[in-house]
Amino acid sequence: MITAGFLRAKWGNIPGRERGEAECMRIALFVTCLADTLYPDVGRATVALLERLGHQVDFPAAQACCGQMHVNTGYQREALPLIRRHVAVFEEHDVVVVPSGSCAGSIRHQHAEVARRLGDERLARRAEAVAARTFELSELLTDVLGVEDVGAYYPHRVTYHPTCHSLRVLRVGDRPLRLLRHVAGLDLVELPDADVCCGFGGTFAVKNADTSTAMLADKMRNVLGTGAQACTAGDSSCLMHIGGGLSRLRAGVKTIHLAQVLASTRAGER
Amino acid sequence: MTFLGLPQAPRGVGHLRGSEPFPAAARRALADSQLRANLGRATATIRAKRAAVVAEVPDWEQLRDAGAAIKARTMAGLDGYLEQLEAQVSARGGTVHWARDAIEANQIVTGLVRAAGATEAVKVKSLVTDEIGLNEALAAAGIQAFETDLAELIVQLGRDWPSHILVPAIHRNRAEIRQIFLREMDGVDPGLTDDPAALAEAARVYLRRKFLSARVGISGANFAVAQTGTLCVVESEGNGRMCLTLPDTLITVMGIEKLIPTWADLGVFLQLLPRSSTGERMNPYTSMWTGVTPGDGPQDFHLVLLDNGRTAALASAAGRSALHCIRCSACLNVCPVYERAGGHAYGSVYPGPIGAVLSPQLTGVQDNASLPYASSLCGACYDVCPVKIDIPSILVDLRARHVEERRREHVLPGPEAVTMAAAAWVMAGGVRYPAAQRAAGAGRLLGRQGRIRRLPPPLSAWTSARDAPAPPAQSFRQWWAKREAGQREAGQGGTGHGGSGRRGAGRRGDRA
Numbered sequence: 001m002i003t004a005g006f007l008r009a010k011w012g013n014i015p016g017r018e019r020g021e022a023e024c025m026r027i028a029l030f031v032t033c034l035a036d037t038l039y040p041d042v043g044r045a046t047v048a049l050l051e052r053l054g055h056q057v058d059f060p061a062a063q064a065c066c067g068q069m070h071v072n073t074g075y076q077r078e079a080l081p082l083i084r085r086h087v088a089v090f091e092e093h094d095v096v097v098v099p100s101g102s103c104a105g106s107i108r109h110q111h112a113e114v115a116r117r118l119g120d121e122r123l124a125r126r127a128e129a130v131a132a133r134t135f136e137l138s139e140l141l142t143d144v145l146g147v148e149d150v151g152a153y154y155p156h157r158v159t160y161h162p163t164c165h166s167l168r169v170l171r172v173g174d175r176p177l178r179l180l181r182h183v184a185g186l187d188l189v190e191l192p193d194a195d196v197c198c199g200f201g202g203t204f205a206v207k208n209a210d211t212s213t214a215m216l217a218d219k220m221r222n223v224l225g226t227g228a229q230a231c232t233a234g235d236s237s238c239l240m241h242i243g244g245g246l247s248r249l250r251a252g253v254k255t256i257h258l259a260q261v262l263a264s265t266r267a268g269e270r
Numbered sequence: 271m272t273f274l275g276l277p278q279a280p281r282g283v284g285h286l287r288g289s290e291p292f293p294a295a296a297r298r299a300l301a302d303s304q305l306r307a308n309l310g311r312a313t314a315t316i317r318a319k320r321a322a323v324v325a326e327v328p329d330w331e332q333l334r335d336a337g338a339a340i341k342a343r344t345m346a347g348l349d350g351y352l353e354q355l356e357a358q359v360s361a362r363g364g365t366v367h368w369a370r371d372a373i374e375a376n377q378i379v380t381g382l383v384r385a386a387g388a389t390e391a392v393k394v395k396s397l398v399t400d401e402i403g404l405n406e407a408l409a410a411a412g413i414q415a416f417e418t419d420l421a422e423l424i425v426q427l428g429r430d431w432p433s434h435i436l437v438p439a440i441h442r443n444r445a446e447i448r449q450i451f452l453r454e455m456d457g458v459d460p461g462l463t464d465d466p467a468a469l470a471e472a473a474r475v476y477l478r479r480k481f482l483s484a485r486v487g488i489s490g491a492n493f494a495v496a497q498t499g500t501l502c503v504v505e506s507e508g509n510g511r512m513c514l515t516l517p518d519t520l521i522t523v524m525g526i527e528k529l530i531p532t533w534a535d536l537g538v539f540l541q542l543l544p545r546s547s548t549g550e551r552m553n554p555y556t557s558m559w560t561g562v563t564p565g566d567g568p569q570d571f572h573l574v575l576l577d578n579g580r581t582a583a584l585a586s587a588a589g590r591s592a593l594h595c596i597r598c599s600a601c602l603n604v605c606p607v608y609e610r611a612g613g614h615a616y617g618s619v620y621p622g623p624i625g626a627v628l629s630p631q632l633t634g635v636q637d638n639a640s641l642p643y644a645s646s647l648c649g650a651c652y653d654v655c656p657v658k659i660d661i662p663s664i665l666v667d668l669r670a671r672h673v674e675e676r677r678r679e680h681v682l683p684g685p686e687a688v689t690m691a692a693a694a695w696v697m698a699g700g701v702r703y704p705a706a707q708r709a710a711g712a713g714r715l716l717g718r719q720g721r722i723r724r725l726p727p728p729l730s731a732w733t734s735a736r737d738a739p740a741p742p743a744q745s746f747r748q749w750w751a752k753r754e755a756g757q758r759e760a761g762q763g764g765t766g767h768g769g770s771g772r773r774g775a776g777r778r779g780d781r782a
Contacts, residue, residue, distance in 0.1 A: 031746050031747075033697065033703075035746060036707070036745055036746040036747055037707050037710060037741065037745055037746075038739050038741060038742070039739070039742075040742055040744060040745055040746035040748075040749055041742075042746075043746035043749075043750075044746065044749060047750075059747070059750045061747060061750075061751070062700070064697040064698065064703045065693075065697040065703075067694075067697075069693075070690055070693070070694060071666060071670075072647060072666055072669070073669060073673075073686070073690060074642075074666075074669030074670045074671075074672055074673035074674075075670075075673055075687070075690040075691075075694070076670045076673075077674075078690050078691055078693075078694035079694065081694060081698035082694060082697050082698050084698075085697075085698050110666075113663075117588075117670075164646070164647070164648035164649055164650075165649070167649075168648070168649035168650070168652070168653060169649060195650075196606050196648075196650075197606045197646045197648035197650070199606070199646060200646065201645070201646025201647055201648070202646075202647070203643075204643065204645065204646045204647070205731075205732060206728055206729065206731040206732055207293065207643050207731075208292070208293050208296065208607075208643065208644060209293075209731035209732070209734060209735070210293065210296060210297045210300050211293070211296050211300065211607055211610055211611050211644075212646070213734070213735040213736075214300050214610040214611075215606050215607070215610060215646070216735070216736070240738075240739060241736060243737075243739075244732070244736030244737045244738060244739070245735065245736050245737075247721055247736075247737040248723075248735065248736055248737050
């Protein structure tokens with residue numbers, strides 16, 4: 001199985017590599033159906049960021065959805081063709097980046113399991129191979145590309161919500177915070193109870209709208225308490241939920257994806 | 271659905287099923303500001319205590335691994351271990367009874383109390399007897415049961431239901447408790463204040479009379495050691511020890527999954543349990559007994575081994591680890607859904623994340639269909655579980671079982687299934703997805719300044735409290751296609767790096 005450590009070791013031998021940063025790589029972008037359809041700026045920022053760091057980005061146009069919503073709502077049979085498609089599209093790529101902790105989590109922890117549950121062992125093995133080469137954005141930057149200072153500039157007071165699947169499924173730890181701490185001009189303020197779920201949870205937000213909203217209320221209270229101008233995270237879905245609540249309150253605090261913060265430079269914000 | 275025809279917890283008896291689905295029950299609980307305050311304060315306090323004492327243990331992760339491994343081993347050989355336990359308990363003067371379900375267990379216990387000639391019984395560790403509705407069954411037979419755990423007593427006197435595994439009265443504050451005591455407790459001092467010490471003293475005086483007069487004690491159990499036939503109850507008040515030692519007859523009702531193979535295994539759990547549950551380093555009162563000791567303690571000991579859906583749960587590879595639970599309730603205290611909705615919303619004596627995976631397996635998913643969805647899958651429960659039960663994965667599996675079951679029964683397709691199937695059809699089929707995306711772009715017309723304030727059902731559940739984003743003028747893939755076209759026109763790839771001219775380079779195998 002190819003792991004981040006394996007990749008690092010592999011590129012470690014490339015001559016001329018400086019400050020632990022990888023040489024030009026070709027990276028396939030799985031933009032996620034949500035960002036593709038509703039938050040294209042997140043995909044554009046991911047492309048701009050990786051290109052600025054000297055890498056090449058591919059966007060396999062046949063990609064669609066990882067199927068996480070189907071799996072997490074109980075519709076595994078419907079998810080299977082989506083998983084099959086995802087695997088077919090990405091198995092020919094060396095490295096895949098996903099600007100979403102929960103979609104990356106689904107690829108890594110659900111695809112093979114669902115395939116196996118539905119009796120397709122061959123697909124399960126192929127899915128495992130794709131999963132091993134798939135990285136959430138902050139993982140790709142710190143583990144594979146070996147960079148923490150991406151040369152970003154974002155002169156605002158920002159708080160970071162770690163999102164549950166980044167934190168507890170992928171275990172990204174403080175990788176996003178390490179990246180944010182290197183952003184010039186950025187005033188990073190700690191979010192109280194940061195590791196508590198914002199209440200999104202996919203279809204949970206609709207099936208259990210009242211409980212979801214109660215969780216959101218506490219998350220917003222904590223965000224507003226920091227005095228931050230922006231709340232950032234590695235998942236467009238959680239940000240859609242938090243941002244939708246803040247917008248409804250006319251709170252004047254915006255939500256912005258981590259990719260957009262990291263892609264911002266003195267020349268312009270994303 | 272039953273697995274291999276194994277019996278599940280029967281309907282109409284016990285407390286594993288709610289009267290309404292979780293979202294409706296939660297909605298009412300969320301509106302109760304007193305409940306929200308009580309729960310928020312109590313869970314925050316116990317979360318902090320647990321985190322502090324767990325952090326003291328350098329080999330905590332290894333302990334969790336050990337706990338999980340012991341439980342997995344126990345479940346794999348449960349039949350043999352149960353027979354070993356039966357042999358050991360019998361050899362030491364106890365009597366073992368096998369109860370297929372709640373109805374049988376209630377009949378057995380009622381018969382035993384009658385045989386002892388008693389009309390009263392004192393109780394402790396009552397979770398499993400609440401599961402089977404024993405108190406109601408005893409009452410129907412003219413036998414009065416007295417709960418002796420302070421919180422269980424509060425719940426019983428308040429004609430209420432437990433809302434937490436460890437702190438059954440977590441939803442009550444001391445002012446409410448004072449009211450309940452004044453109203454329900456025989457011989458209580460009418461000048462009772464809501465000072466915690468005064469409330470505890472009132473309960474102590476009341477309970478002491480019961481302990482001294484009761485001829486039958488009824489308990490649950492935390493552990494049973496197959497190797498020695500030893501039963502173990504852990505508690506914090508000492509009331510349990512009186513229940514377990516003062517009456518002539520002791521009847522212990524235990525779920526078959528509470529078994530552990532050896533005496534040495536107990537050491538692992540007596541480290542894991544107190545730190546996970548009460549946030550204590552060591553449990554205050556740990557009572558252990560093996561059969562009957564002549565001249566000391568109960569002279570008549572009965573162990574009722576309860577299935578009530580457990581064997582059926584054991585048959586599911588994905589769900590059986592829910593039976594590893596040692597009822598510490600760490601998952602409740604850390605769960606953001608439990609903290610807001612409270613225990614009653616789950617409709618079962620087993621609330622919170624563990625309840626959401628346990629109750630539907632004991633009753634069959636169809637009887638607790640809303641519980642697997644009563645979670646945002648945030649995973650906090652899995653992180654704190656002392657025996658590493660992967661609750662989020664079991665929830666996802668139960669959701670799949672529920673959908674499959676409804677499909678078999680031709681309840682599906684409902685609106686949700688149609689939506690899911692349509693979304694999958696669109697996403698999995700080449701050009702259909704970009705086309706649908708373009709169509710969704712028309713949704714822009716619903717929005718103002720990029721926001722949509724109201725959507726039709728079922729998405730109105732979203733916009734009731736949150737704005738929705740209006741679809742942008744251009745999807746990412748449209749932007750990308752335009753950029754590629756622009757770069758092709760410019761010849762050599764305008765941005766220098768994002769060039770599409772060398773498409774295929776860098777794919778797998780190129781580097782080899």
